[in-house]
Amino acid sequence: MRNIFILSIIFFTNTLLNAQNSINISADNIKKNLSYLASDELKGRKPGTTEDSLTASFIRLKLTEYGTTPIFDKGFQRFYVVTDIKPGKRNILKINGVAAKINENYSPASFSSSDSLESNAVFAGYGFDINQDSVKWKDYDSVDVKNKWVIIIQGKPAGNGNKTISGNSKDRTKVLTAKDKGAKGILLIHEKTEQKNLPSGTFDKTVSDAGIPVFYISWAYAEIILKENNIDLNTIKSNSSKEHKSVSAQLKTTVLGVTDIIQVKETTYNIVTQIEGSDPVLKNEYIVIGGHYDHLGIGGKESGSRMPDTIAVHNGADDNASGIAGLMELAKAFSSSPNKLKRTLIFVAFSGEEMGLLGSKQFVKEPPVPLKSIKAMFNFDMIGRMKTENPKLSIGGTGTSAETDSIINLFDKDLPFKISKSTEGYGPSDHASFYKNDIPVFAFTSGVHDDYHTPFDDIEKINFDQEANILKFSYSLINCIANLDKPLQFKEAGSKEDNPVRSYKVTLGIIPDVVGSTENGLAVDGVKKGSPAEGGGIKKGDVITSMNGLPVTNIYDYMTRLNTLTKGQVIDVEVLRDGKKEILKVKL
Numbered sequence: 001m002r003n004i005f006i007l008s009i010i011f012f013t014n015t016l017l018n019a020q021n022s023i024n025i026s027a028d029n030i031k032k033n034l035s036y037l038a039s040d041e042l043k044g045r046k047p048g049t050t051e052d053s054l055t056a057s058f059i060r061l062k063l064t065e066y067g068t069t070p071i072f073d074k075g076f077q078r079f080y081v082v083t084d085i086k087p088g089k090r091n092i093l094k095i096n097g098v099a100a101k102i103n104e105n106y107s108p109a110s111f112s113s114s115d116s117l118e119s120n121a122v123f124a125g126y127g128f129d130i131n132q133d134s135v136k137w138k139d140y141d142s143v144d145v146k147n148k149w150v151i152i153i154q155g156k157p158a159g160n161g162n163k164t165i166s167g168n169s170k171d172r173t174k175v176l177t178a179k180d181k182g183a184k185g186i187l188l189i190h191e192k193t194e195q196k197n198l199p200s201g202t203f204d205k206t207v208s209d210a211g212i213p214v215f216y217i218s219w220a221y222a223e224i225i226l227k228e229n230n231i232d233l234n235t236i237k238s239n240s241s242k243e244h245k246s247v248s249a250q251l252k253t254t255v256l257g258v259t260d261i262i263q264v265k266e267t268t269y270n271i272v273t274q275i276e277g278s279d280p281v282l283k284n285e286y287i288v289i290g291g292h293y294d295h296l297g298i299g300g301k302e303s304g305s306r307m308p309d310t311i312a313v314h315n316g317a318d319d320n321a322s323g324i325a326g327l328m329e330l331a332k333a334f335s336s337s338p339n340k341l342k343r344t345l346i347f348v349a350f351s352g353e354e355m356g357l358l359g360s361k362q363f364v365k366e367p368p369v370p371l372k373s374i375k376a377m378f379n380f381d382m383i384g385r386m387k388t389e390n391p392k393l394s395i396g397g398t399g400t401s402a403e404t405d406s407i408i409n410l411f412d413k414d415l416p417f418k419i420s421k422s423t424e425g426y427g428p429s430d431h432a433s434f435y436k437n438d439i440p441v442f443a444f445t446s447g448v449h450d451d452y453h454t455p456f457d458d459i460e461k462i463n464f465d466q467e468a469n470i471l472k473f474s475y476s477l478i479n480c481i482a483n484l485d486k487p488l489q490f491k492e493a494g495s496k497e498d499n500p501v502r503s504y505k506v507t508l509g510i511i512p513d514v515v516g517s518t519e520n521g522l523a524v525d526g527v528k529k530g531s532p533a534e535g536g537g538i539k540k541g542d543v544i545t546s547m548n549g550l551p552v553t554n555i556y557d558y559m560t561r562l563n564t565l566t567k568g569q570v571i572d573v574e575v576l577r578d579g580k581k582e583i584l585k586v587k588l
Contacts, residue, residue: 037321046297048266067335068273088260127152146182208554213259279342291323292353322384360430375487379431396443399423399493424494536586
């Protein structure tokens with residue numbers, strides 16, 4: 001059957017190869033569009049900004065100008081993103097009735113809930129509760145923290161490189177541990193003793209909060225609080241660097257805290273248009289051609305910039321103005337071709353990719369056509385910086401259909417670059433959202449470079465001639481697949497799991513909602529075949545609310561729970577399914 005399939009497209013393939021030089025793709029037109037997308041005027045195309053809207057309108061204008069038909073609301077698929085976390089006006093911290101100064105003595109954590117608590121305080125050292133991998137450090141054994149404020153030192157002791165301790169040192173992990181012990185509020189002592197500035201309320205790209213009030217307090221302010229309880233903070237820090245010794249104490253201190261956290265939500269857009277297929281039956285099958293248009297704005301902390309201390313426009317000429325200029329050029333080429341395709345092409349410029357594939361997740365969550373009718377997805381992300389020496393185009397997802405590899409091989413003839421293939425369907429770009437939904441994917445990139453996610457990813461470094469060559473090759477490949485008598489047959493190729501949980505000793509085998517768009521639980525975006533999750537009955541669409549009786553509200557909770565589990569262990573996983581609770585037994 002495979003030989004018959006190959007023979008059936010050889011003639012069609014040769015025709016396309018002979019006509020490749022006549023394909024209506026222009027390096028000059030790519031440059032013209034890319035120049036605007038990567039201009040300082042658009043200030044790095046951060047989702048939710050005025051410049052984001054300008055970019056979306058420009059892409060929509062060009063796609064319609066080139067002959068494609070808008071779908072959704074005149075070409076716009078609207079959705080909301082959290083763009084920032086800000087402290088409200090109601091934040092209060094009083095120690096023994098004396099008000100502390102915000103931004104000097106304390107600041108609210110960005111992942112704090114908006115809440116209030118008045119209670120006694122407990123000091124719990126570094127806030128560890130570890131008994132694994134030969135490490136035993138139990139800061140809660142001698143204290144009762146139920147319904148109280150807990151004061152914890154941020155981070156880990158100086159010079160301690162133990163991986164188990166490091167894995168338990170993150171702020172959210174410590175807060176979750178204290179919460180499991182019954183704490184109702186947390187004061188995290190800022191570990192930078194010489195630094196006056198407290199951590200800013202920077203959004204960490206996860207919308208779910210800790211569920212209890214959390215403040216950072218300065219080292220100097222913590223010294224005053226603990227000194228009144230005959231505890232020397234610097235001595236504890238010094239001794240903890242030498243030995244894993246718990247230093248916990250009930251305090252005479254009373255704390256009144258009110259946290260007020262505001263999530264700033266803004267509108268952003270996927271831009272979606274189509275070219276309808278010519279075959280009366282196959283036009284109801286679809287090929288998606290996509291790429292993300294958003295970037296990092298002007299950078300800064302938690303922006304994703306590799307130079308987080310530099311505030312400057314991150315133009316993202318390669319990442320991913322190159323992909324969007326390419327997408328528009330393909331739309332122009334297919335619209336102007338006299339040879340109409342059998343299947344319908346859907347062009348999508350995604351927003352929110354840099355914030356966690358938000359645009360593509362929104363698209364597959366609320367698609368304009370049934371997901372099962374989408375037969376392939378082509379993703380273009382960073383196709384503008386092909387090297388002059390040893391030029392190479394990387395294509396990911398070549399193992400996601402039974403036919404992909406053979407088709408690519410037929411078109412890999414006399415190209416001005418080499419093709420490097422990766423079979424895996426999962427990757428850190430928008431094609432992952434389609435692969436998770438059993439859709440064959442093609443992920444095109446010319447590779448990462450030193451300017452990636454810095455202010456130096458500018459237009460003068462784009463190789464326009466080679467980008468045009470990439471698009472001509474892509475055009476032929478898309479043309480072939482859109483005209484096949486039978487669609488590509490999906491194959492699972494590698495894990496569908498996200499990176500954050502790959503390094504853990506055990507895994508459920510789910511695809512978690514990393515961004516945390518579901519309240520009071522972790523949404524399951526997919527389940528890997530043969531995994532513990534599948535064996536235990538967990539399904540795509542479930543919301544995990546607890547593991548072994550301990551709450552799970554977001555990806556951070558989930559990773560912390562995983563870190564305490566062992567292979568072969570049987571655990572209870574509570575899920576919400578269609579609004580009803582179910583408890584499933586899962587063997588890891």
